[in-house]
Amino acid sequence: MRLASNLRRRPFHVLACLALGATTTLVATSPARAGADTRAANALAHLPAPNWRHYVQGTSHREVSPVRVASTAGDVTDPKGLVGAGTTTLHREAPKPKPAWPSGTAATASSFHAPNGGNDGTPTSYGPGNAVDGDPKTFWNDENPDTYPAWLQITSPTPVKLPGITVLSNSDGVPMDFTVATWNGSDWVTQATVTGNTDVQRAVTFPQEVTTGQVRITVTKDQPSSRGDFTRINEIYPGVVTDPAQSSVTLDFGKVVVGYPKIRFGGASADHPGVRLAFSETLQYLTDRSDFTRSDFSGGPGTDQYAPPETSTTWTDTKGCQSGTKVCADGLHGFRYLKISLDALDSDAPAARPYGTVKIEDVALESTALPGAAGTYKGWFESSDRALNQYWYNASYTNELVTDTFRPTDVEPRNADSPSLDGKLVLHDGAKRDRDPYVGDVAVSGRTDYLTHAVPEAARNVLADLADHQRADGWIPPASIGNYTLPLFDYPLWWVTSSSDYVLYTGDTAYAAKYYPNLIKTLDSWYPSVTDSHGLLSKGLNGTGGYGDYAFLPRTGEVTYYNALYVQALNDAAGLARALGHGADADRWQQRAQTVAKAINTYLWDAKTGAYLDSGTGEVRHGQDGNGIAIVAGVASPDQAGSALAHLAKATAQPYGNAFMDNDTLVSDGSKRVYAFTSYPEIQARFLSGQADSAIEEIKRLYGWMTNHDPGITDWEGIGENGSLYEGAYTSMAHGWSTGVVPALSNDLLGAVPTGPGFSTWAVRPNPGSVTWARGELPTPHGALRVTWTQGHGAVLTLAVTAPAGTSGDIAVPTGGKRVTVRVDGKVAWDGGAALAYQATSDGGHITLHGVRAGSHTVQVTAR
Structure with missing residues (x-):
């Protein structure tokens, strides 16, 4: 997802030569120049005082406390003690024995899931008999998810007097709407309807x-x-069972947090009462079971358990078991809401029981997020649009939640632990899951880090580790999951572009030199092995038919997204090659990029629709990912870019962003599913194609929706139909790959980017749209690159740039479609038709000033 203007696509060495070869001509101050200087100073002085710290969401505190009690249930005394001074007491009486069906009672069902045999009465079966066996640990599980009606029928050998029944279900299969009917000898009679x-x-x-x-x-x-x-029903009791209500307190931390819950207990009764913790990022999916825990992958209980002693103690929720293999917890969680219940698993008896008395004096969280107080920011952004400002800092906070140390106890449990990563700072993909560093996520969250807190080792550790696990044929794994074997087709390309970003923002050419052989193997060995006779990547070649991509989409053949990303990776690799002095490699890769781009336009452009096809195989559809990156990578001509963006605006717009497909031929919800991950290059494409206002409008729909819906503030992994969580409770609501609004606003709206390693050269190209003013700082190894611009006040644009020593760059200012005069520090550099300084050039919409040296400069654009 690299930047695409002609200015930004120039190789490192070309930009460096332009910058270093330029000279600055000093002239005496004239009255006209003095007047221009005054007008420029007045325009900038008109801006309000910096207020960006107001939008910061993070904190430097390692201990985070809940902000309110969201709800209580059962016998709870002084629940507000958990958000203030006081002691909260949870009490629950021991339940009475349950009524039982007569011996010989049987059950049948419309279906039942039977991976282990069926109705055999064992704890591992899912047959209907489990609902009448008197064992609440077993349950009937219907066979077909989302298929209704599903029925369970109980037959007693002798008639039973029933004032009613009681349905005990599994917390991960609660029947919401159901009817209860009894047989009168000739007909079924409905006795109750529950909704x-x-x-x-x-x-x-x-x-x-x-x-x-x-x-x-x-x-x-x-x-x-x-x-x-x-549907998961554990027991149907023949009677109305009124157990003492479960006692619980639900705490709200105000936003998604991540870390280890810590509870200070004031003691408990002697009958070993248990405490169960359920976590959720949203109220919608807050039940007696967490919306996600790592033990879910192994059929765990979905909650963390603890049995407090009779004396006061402080318990930190870490992975492990309190009593042998009983009373176990998962440890680290990402959540907003925490439900603490006086309860216990039947299997945890006698170490923990679901009744008794527990006193709680305090609840907090040992946060593992990167500290994010205002003082920790090395880069910042602010504009006249408060909503955009808030989205930038919300995304930064989201990224803080996923910037953490790689620990065996906290990462994706499906063989993702890696000794080569243990103890290192990394960029995980999400706060609650998968908590594994995926390079596609780093492609976005890495940029977000470089522009905010600038702790680049978090990205480097991931990129270097994945390169160290490169396969012999050149393929680079996407993450450590599955012992580095998860087969994804596109992610080695993200490794290339992410490595380019890392070097551009940090200047770490030693990394580039060390892993340059890996770059060659990826681009010159593996991807050529999956290239067809058209010169395009084709998924299915060389045994890649079963490979996935960022969304595990069932795409085959020549896919625009893969090939446009290939073009970008080849150009980025060429830039790295030139920076390291490998000119022949750079030339070869650039030539291949041009060949692939030509093939994309030949075989994958749909002239009838005016957009790139998702794939040359199968049903006709057009993807946001392929079209957006084709524009960003420079594959599309200006006319193609305008046409493709117009189609996406018309065919994919939802109140919560733009969908990643224009129809449902690939997946059933393709035209309704929104990914911020694939929206970012489309938003970039709009900025870079002169459609700043449409980019801003898309940002506001997408990030506005996430900000204004539970859990608020953080950026979601994906959005489904009607703005829902696209994968239900499993959806991550704080995901690093969704933070592209940070680089979109800093790199594209404010307009500042690195063009040489470590900002040795840079470019500033504002794309203001309707935004009145913007300003910010980009951290560089040389010091801050500061940019401020404002529209109006007698000028088309007034721009101030302060570049650190040891750097130089190009500045491109918009003309607003007018014939303009451009002054630099009061001196005319462009007089409306000719260059007078800075080798100024015009492309019709911008005047570009080349070779601007370090120091502070003011550029004013006025209509002639």
Whole structure:
């Protein structure tokens, strides 16, 4: 997702030569020049005092406290003690014995999931008999998720008097809407209809007592869960069971946080009461079960357990078990809401029981996020548009949550732990999951880091580790998951572009030199092995039919997204090659990039629609990812860019962003699913194509939606139909790959980018649109690069740039479609038709000043 203007696509060495070869001519101050200097100074002085710290979301505190009590249930005394001074007490009486069905009672069902055999009564079966076996640990699980109605029928050998029944369900399969009917000897008679149920144990009272030998429960809707909408009923009790209500307190931390929960207990009763913790990023998916825990992958309980002692103690929730293999916890969590319940798993008895008394004096979180107080920022952004400002700092906070040390206990549990990463600072993909550094995520979150807190070792550690695990054929793994074997087709290209970014922003050419052989193997060995006779990458060649991509999409053949990204990677690699003195490699890669770009335009441009095809194979559709990157990578001509962007605006716009496909032929929700990850290059493309206002409008729909919906502030992994969580409770609500609004605003709207390693050369090209003014600092190894611009006040644009010593760059200012005069520090550099200084050039929409040296400069653009 690199930058695309002609200015930004120039190789490192060309920009360096232009900058270093320029000279600055000094002239005596004339009255006209003095007047221009005064007008420029007045325009900049008109701006309000800097207020960017107002938008900062992070904190330097390592301990974070909840901000309010969201709800309570059962016997809870002084719940507000957990957000202030005081002691909160949870109490629950021991339940009475449950009624039982007569011996010989059986059950049948419309279907049941039977991976381990079926109705055999064992704890590993999912047959209907589990609902009447008297064992609450077993359950009936219907076979087909999201398929209704699903029914369970109980048959007793003798008639039973029933005032009602009680349904005990699994917290990950609660029946929401269901009916209860009894058999009167000739017909089924509906005794109760339940809607909107969320209770794990639900007593259903009949209008009057019924004597019957058969009962049928018909489910028409289940509560959404992290495992799909299955029905999971553990027991049907023959009677109305009124157990003492579970005692719980739900705490709200105000925004998504990440780390280790810590609870200070004031003691507990002697009967070993247990405490269960459930976590969720949203209220929608807050139940007795967490919206996600790492133990979910192994069929765990979905909660963290602890049994406090009778004496006062402080417990930190870390991965492990308190009593042998009982009373276990997962440790680190990303969440906004924490539900603390007096409860225990049956399997944890006698070490923990679901009743007794527990006193809690304090709840906090040992945060593992990168500290993010205003004083930790090395770069910042501010503009006249408050909403844009807030989105920039929200995204920065999101990135803080995923910047953390790689620890075996906290990462993706599916064989992602790696001794070569343990103990190192990395950029994970999400706060709650997968908590594994994926290079596609680093492609965005790395830029966000470089522009905010500038701790580049977090990106370097990931990039270097993945290169160190490169396969012999040149393929680079996307992450450590699966012992570095997850087969993704596109992610080695993201490794190339992310490595380029890392060197551009940090100047670490030693990294580039060390891993240059890996770059060659990726581009000259592996990708040529999956290139077809058209000169295009084609998924399916060389055994890649089963490879995935960033969204594990079932795409095959010549895909625009893969090939446009290939063009960008080849150009980025050429820049690295030139910086390291490998001119022949640079020339070869640039030539290949031009060849691939030509093939994309020949075989994948859909002239009828005016946009690039998603794939040359299968149904006709057009992807946001391929079209956006084709423009950013310079594959598209200006006319093609305008046409493609117009099509995306018309065919993919949703109230919550732009969908990643224009129809549903690839996946069932393609025209409704929004990824900030693929929206970022489209937003870039709009800025770089002169459509700043449409870029801003898309930002506001996408980031405005995420900001204004629970959990607020943080940026979501993906958005589904009607603005929902696209993968339900499993969706990560704080995801680094969704933070592209930071580089979009700093690099594209403010307009400052590195063009040589470590900002040795840079470019400033504002894209203001309707924004009145903007300013910011970009951290560089040489010091801050400061940019401020404002529109109006007698000028088309007034721009101030302060560049650190040892750097130089090019400045491109918009003309607003007018014939303009451009002054630099009061001296005319462009007189409306000819260059007078800085080798100024015009492309019709911008005047570019070349070779601007370090120091402070003011550029004023006025209409003639």
